[in-house]
Amino acid sequence: MRIPARNFQYGGKNGAELACEKVPLSRLAQTYGTPLYVYSAGAIRERMRMFAAAFQGVRHTVCYSVKANSNLSILQLLAGLGAGFDIVSGGELERVRRSDKKALKRVVFSGVGKAAAEMDAALAAGILVFNVESAAELDLLEARARAAHKVAPVALRVNPDVFAETHPYISTGLHAHKFGVPMSEARALYRLASRSKHLLPTGISVHIGSQIQNAEPFGQALRRVRELVTDLAAENIALRYIDAGGGLGISYRIEEPFDPQALLAQYARVVRAELEGFDGELLLEPGRFVIAQAGALLAQVLYVKRNGSKTFVVTDAAMNDLIRPALYQAHHAIVPLRRRAKDQATVVDVVGPVCESGDFFARDRSMPELTAGDTVAILDAGAYGMAQSSNYNTRTRPAEVLVDGGKHKLIRRRETLRDLLGPEMLR
Ligand code: LLP
Numbered sequence: 001m002r003i004p005a006r007n008f009q010y011g012g013k014n015g016a017e018l019a020c021e022k023v024p025l026s027r028l029a030q031t032y033g034t035p036l037y038v039y040s041a042g043a044i045r046e047r048m049r050m051f052a053a054a055f056q057g058v059r060h061t062v063c064y065s066v067k068a069n070s071n072l073s074i075l076q077l078l079a080g081l082g083a084g085f086d087i088v089s090g091g092e093l094e095r096v097r098r099s100d101k102k103a104l105k106r107v108v109f110s111g112v113g114k115a116a117a118e119m120d121a122a123l124a125a126g127i128l129v130f131n132v133e134s135a136a137e138l139d140l141l142e143a144r145a146r147a148a149h150k151v152a153p154v155a156l157r158v159n160p161d162v163f164a165e166t167h168p169y170i171s172t173g174l175h176a177h178k179f180g181v182p183m184s185e186a187r188a189l190y191r192l193a194s195r196s197k198h199l200l201p202t203g204i205s206v207h208i209g210s211q212i213q214n215a216e217p218f219g220q221a222l223r224r225v226r227e228l229v230t231d232l233a234a235e236n237i238a239l240r241y242i243d244a245g246g247g248l249g250i251s252y253r254i255e256e257p258f259d260p261q262a263l264l265a266q267y268a269r270v271v272r273a274e275l276e277g278f279d280g281e282l283l284l285e286p287g288r289f290v291i292a293q294a295g296a297l298l299a300q301v302l303y304v305k306r307n308g309s310k311t312f313v314v315t316d317a318a319m320n321d322l323i324r325p326a327l328y329q330a331h332h333a334i335v336p337l338r339r340r341a342k343d344q345a346t347v348v349d350v351v352g353p354v355c356e357s358g359d360f361f362a363r364d365r366s367m368p369e370l371t372a373g374d375t376v377a378i379l380d381a382g383a384y385g386m387a388q389s390s391n392y393n394t395r396t397r398p399a400e401v402l403v404d405g406g407k408h409k410l411i412r413r414r415e416t417l418r419d420l421l422g423p424e425m426l427r
Helices: 025-032 041-054 072-080 090-099 101-106 116-125 135-147 183-195 216-234 260-275 288-294 324-328 417-421
Strands: 008-011 017-020 036-040 060-065 084-087 107-109 129-132 152-159 199-205 241-243 281-284 295-307 310-315 334-336 345-351 360-368 375-378 399-404 407-412
Touching (some): 025 375, 025 399, 036 288, 041 288, 041 399, 072 084, 072 399, 116 135, 152 183, 183 199, 199 216, 216 260
Parallel strands (some): 152 199, 241 281
Antiparallel strands (some): 295 375, 345 360
8 A cells, every 4th residue: 555745654664654754653642642633744844835836936825724724833833934824713813813923914814704803803913805705794894994993905705606526515616605706796896895995905816615636627717806807907996916715635545646746736837827917916725735634633443343244443533533524425544553464454444432323434445454452544634634623422632743853742732521511510
């Protein structure tokens, strides 16, 4: 089995020990316990370098999408690399502030349901731009900016009505979805904004969905955006930013060849082509592409049980720790931390302890034989893993560790029952 450059590689004696950078994962499991999220700082830096190379010569800022993985240390690492941030809540704004105050001026605020208090906080923080998604939101933003004696920098998130082939829950660029303003209405809203003393139309944004592995739909969306930018310029509404959103996918299948650099280069080619002659700045909002392959979830096998013809490998991690397989039928590769010489493949379901049949990480998957006490790594879990975890079944959430070369550091301690039960009271 081949694990492509994910900074999670077999090495050590006989090439049998899975390591993250220079640290054997079994050591991390021992030190910090399981379930455990492990991230590679090197992998994050590498993806950021890839963006810089692919968009060299284009004025651009990578505004990492905080929702993918919002750990403070990860945001701090990214801010140090010059990243801006795409946020969707006052909570995410606060995370950016705590990670690196200087990055607040590189924040774009997206989302269909910004509340007044969230707008107030973002206005006070002096963010780069509000990506506004409706006429009503534009109204409220103007009122909040007026009350604060400020001018709110505004981009409209337009809905380009472009179909991107991905899971229906994470596709967003069609009129049938709740996101954005129809292209036909955007022009009138820009005019409205340009007449307000408290709004400054400064950009335009588009985001068509997530886990898109083909550059073409991004091009289609940007073409429509570009037409609008040109029309608006003719009306003296000069937009400085074009925000191409996020959504670039990865391959979750380790048996398939996947070259992230080649995919990014293809994406950059398409984006550059549509931006030809635009003399402003490009904003990008990648989440998954930056962080997914930098992370793995370690889980220990508690039991192996057989029900009739089926074999279930029960791990100490569950759907509350990583919900992607249950929610999107997502595939995640699962590999043992220690490869054995004569591994027999068996077909198993890998499941967690949560009381739901949907609590699985893999179904009918051919895997090297596992026994109780073994530890496995669920790969490509850096994006939308911990970020979408919950306390369902009153389970404390995993700890998180950041590996950098030969060093490792706890970046979120394991939750305790005291953390969980603290906010509740008896009547
Ligand atoms: N910008 C906007 C406006 C977004 O809504 C999103 C993601 C992104 C950027 C970042 O997209 P990315 O580059 O990560 O694809 N939980 C799902 C994915 C939900 C994506 C939501 N929006 C999953 O685990 O597949």
